[in-house]
Amino acid sequence: MSSKDNSVFALVDCNNFYASCEKLFRPDLAKVPVVVLSNNDGCVVARSKEAKQLGIKMGVPVFQVQALMRQHGVRAFSSNYALYADMSQRVMSTLEAMAPKVEVYSIDEAFLDLAGLQPLRNLTAFGLEIRQRIQQWQGITVCVGIAPSKTLAKLANHAAKTWHKTGGVVDLTDRSRQRKLLALLPVNEVWGIGGKLSKRLQQLGIDTALQLADANPNYIRQHFSVVVERTVRELNGESCMVLEDIASTKKQIISSRSFGQRITDKHQMCEAISEYISRACNKLRHEQQQAKHLTVFMRTSPFSDKDPPYSASKSVALDTPASDTRLFLAKAMQLLDVLWVNGHRYAKAGVMLTDFYDPGVVQPDLFCEQANVAEQPGRAQADQKLMQLIDKLNAKQSKTIWFASQGGKQEWSMKRDMLSPAYTTNWGELPAVK
Template sequence: MNPVFALVDCNNFYTSCERRFRPDLAGAPIVVLSNNDGCIISRSAEAKAMGIKMGVPFYQIEPYLTQQGVAVFSSNYALYADMSARVMSILEQESPRVEIYSIDEAFLDLSGMESVATLADFGRHIRTTVQQWTGITVCVGIAPSKTLSKLANHAAKRYPATGGVVDLTSPERQRRLLQLVPVDEVWGVGRRLSKRLYKDGIKTALDLACCHPKTIRQQYSVVLERTVRELNGESCLSLEDVTPTKQQIICSRSFGERITCFQSMREAVCEYTVRAAEKLREEGQTAKRINLFMRTNRHNPAEPQYMPSLGAELPVPTDDTRDLVAAAIRLLRSSWKDGYRYMKAGVMLTDFYEPGVYQPGLFDDAHTRPNAKALMSVLDKINHSGKGQVFLAGQGVQKEWRMKRLHVSPAYTTNWRSLPVVK
């Protein structure tokens, strides 16, 4: 059986999530901002048509957005993550094998589906179902390799006549599309590599597909050779059914205001460690090492610079928030220096073990807190219920350092208090 892949990609995902709960914004231009309302990271189709660019600092374009009536939102990751989970749940019901590639993309295994329905019809079914059940519009690209399915999805988004679904299983259609696509649009071909390819006369995806794989491997890399084979319909990248276990967990943020006092930094480090511990438990892992880093603003050379980074080994691997916070605070006390304006800090957990697998040494202090697992389970259950939060006193209450989100929308799907009220 020849493999067939579909790439399902949500259109303008962040702005689509915001519009889903704001029907008054139908047809209106929308932009979503990065952390601390720094720059534009998502645009609706209407905003793109106005010429608004990705990555533009918000302060530079704010007057123009106000003048043009553009709806502005701060990043609402709780909303986006929940809407993503809903979309992915639908895809998992429709396909026997799904690889979640990012928050708004997933690869599906459609091998054998053509015996039940045409692949294009199945793609349209997925598109309609996701739209009806979540309000999110997706495009579907279908092809015999993951790289070609990426290009098929690109065509589905770019050409409205496709109806949001492109079946690229036909070699003739593959060649026609490859001829239209610049080589820098090919999945895995970055900016630096594309410049080198252009110098060598390889300007389109078809040019790359026509190269001999062995020659590409000798002149470039085995990775690009694999891309060439994928462009010719040879599947070299299999579907990853199980998400690989993370090798590290990082929780870091830029502060809404510069931190100059130890107590504020202590609150921030405590909060980031709590979040990292929650992610660790979601992965079903325990960590043996914790690292802490702090940063001043390196883009302002007029300010004194200090960027410490310290790590520590824990006596035994743990997922207990209390143990991880205590270790992080010890690192903070060792690295803190007065007289600096800190703009960012973060915590990284590494050296993971499955619970109960680690074998301590004969003289190691392997003491663990009694009932720690049950306590952490209850803590997570309460905090994920959407009905309230239980937090450590060390996380603080006022949190004036917390990142700015002046335009954040309610967490419609994860917080009971944010549910719209119809009168």
Template sequence: MTTWFLIIDCNTFYASVEKVFRPDLRNKPVVVLSNNDGVVVALSQEAKDVGIKRGDLLFKIEELVKTHRVHVFSSNFVLYYDFSKRIETVVRRYFYDVEKYSVDEMFIEYTTDKSVDEIRETAKKIRDTISDEIKIKVSIGIAPTKTLAKVMNRYAKKDKRYQGVAILKDTNLLQKALFTYPAGDVWGIGRQHSKNLAAQGITTAWQFSQMNDNWLRKNFSIVGLRTARELRGIRCIDMELHPPDKKNILCSRSFGKPISELSDLKAAVSAFVQEVAEKLRRQKSVCKSIGVMVMTNPHRKDQKQYYNSVMLELPYAANDNLTLQEIAFIGLEKIFRTEHLYKKAGVFVNDLFSSENIQYTLWDNAAKISKRRHLFQTVDTINTSLGLIKLGIQKGTEAKHSMRQTKKSPNYTTDISQVPKIDMD
């Protein structure tokens, strides 16, 4: 028996999803923008071919967009997440244990005595099924460790000869796979490490993997050592089938237009508190403190800059909007200064623990706390199906802090009023 790791990775995911309901965009360049339509976060191969890169500012590529008739979309996470779930469902028909690593990637651990060719055929079948049923192309990398599977995945994606599935047949081929593979493209080696490595003449994954353990440990911590060992074929990173509860939850967002009034910031903070509180309740956690941060636009050198954040203790461990909002507002008022144009705000909670075993002290108003918790359980139930209930402060003020999203596609798959219509006339 041999244990393999498969990684299934969707090609240019957001851009591909946007194309599914738009057959007229086949073979056309498509880009998807960040929140507020600021920068390119995803792009189709055709868009890459005309010279657009991830991270490009929209206003700087206007010329390219015009000349090459690039189709531009605001991000539609509801749609992408729904596609992600559909793809996962297909994969689970073949493998019960799937690690959802990100919205467009899944790891699978596969222990089998099947031959390399048989494994490749299975992978191809999964790939074809996803392509047929969901209309999304995926690449699959297969190897004895997660890090090597990621390496193979890139070969599967970049080199047509693999037809979307690349497997590291045996470790004798390690040197061949890593010899020309850029060190900076290895999973776990980012920009900074890559720069430091290059300064010492280390540019390939193979060179990195052959460095001395002590040196790796000293310069790149235990994380870097683990990466090097994984590249040698030694398994160091396991599957994570059940995502652990979040230890921190953050909700922050830039505003479509700058805000200067406290009341408008309050409306934004209230909305962020709502999101944070919902996430807390979803994982059955409570928090003992809550933080708020505000900032001006750091890119506007001509404007007065201000950044501040504050963390406040709650009177008791909680996860209901009302308690969290009360304290968040106190925090906001502490750090709010007039005369600034605020571009972004955020709400965060750290040190979460399970809501199942809260210890109240003698002074806690247990009745009030319990009432609030039940109230928001009900609110969650209603919002899950309708999404209508908000705290009063948010009423009518949404426009002031809402994002700019002028090019959003319909929620084709999750909103009955937005499904595509076919004209039969």
């Protein structure tokens, strides 16, 4: 468990992200209630502010609210994953240019590490600047929560969204403000405390976030888990969460990282993208989901004035939802060919899987490429078994089996700023005698 003194995090979260993306290019819908529907247009997965005010609930089947929607002229859109993924990349690269350390948590949320900023800048003013810039550059409204731990930053963000008077930015670095807010929030609003957990906590008389913060961490560890104990510490301003502690939101899987060193070679980029695909698909299978949309993105550093800026993303849809690493690898390599431009020094790349389905829900299309499966009985099961076997072997010891395109050495992943020249093995790095 690591704890950093003076840690400060900002959680930046886009408001009504999918619905906001739809409104962006339709100024005529500025004041119109808008909903976005799940795949096959079955359920509501995003709502604009106006749609929320009508009482349309998240996840509700469309047929249940059809009358209401007609009555109030609600506009519905099918999910446009390519648009959302691209807008997400634009928002994230704006954030990356404002803070040196950005962790993309979901398609519309990112944590910024603001440690050390405070003596230089007022945190609320900085939050407002983030908000203003994304509004101006991407046309998307965000809320910003600032606090000494990620769990508190999440709650600060919740407060910024809930209470208009905050202006969309809440700085929760002050201890007494933390306690005031925690007292107002039910325990199930706390990050990672789901329905089941909050029921068990309530049986112990813990109803509010503040009561959880004041619980004895050792008692909580014994009766719940180390993760809940960390939550208690985080609620007290002690930073000890790494992102992996929190289950993904299941709306999308993002695998991305800044490279240890710049990539200038397409072969290395291919390795990096393959590595991210492999991790994302492993996670997808772990969550027993299938995905249909893949986005690949890559960009140069926003901080270097030497490098001309380049940032691009591209999406593609599979014929049918899948979780097979090989299918996504093949598509990713096609996207890489489109996105790759020689001459750039790439600082970051990543992949995002969206448009999730439960396995077995979708009938394969007999005429699509992937439906070769239909001609070869047993093929689908064999493919599934292969992936399960790979996951099983890699779970025991990571990278027991990997795809050739991932590369064995992955030199791009290592930070080697301090590396001395290859005096003896590279003509270009021979020691110079003056």
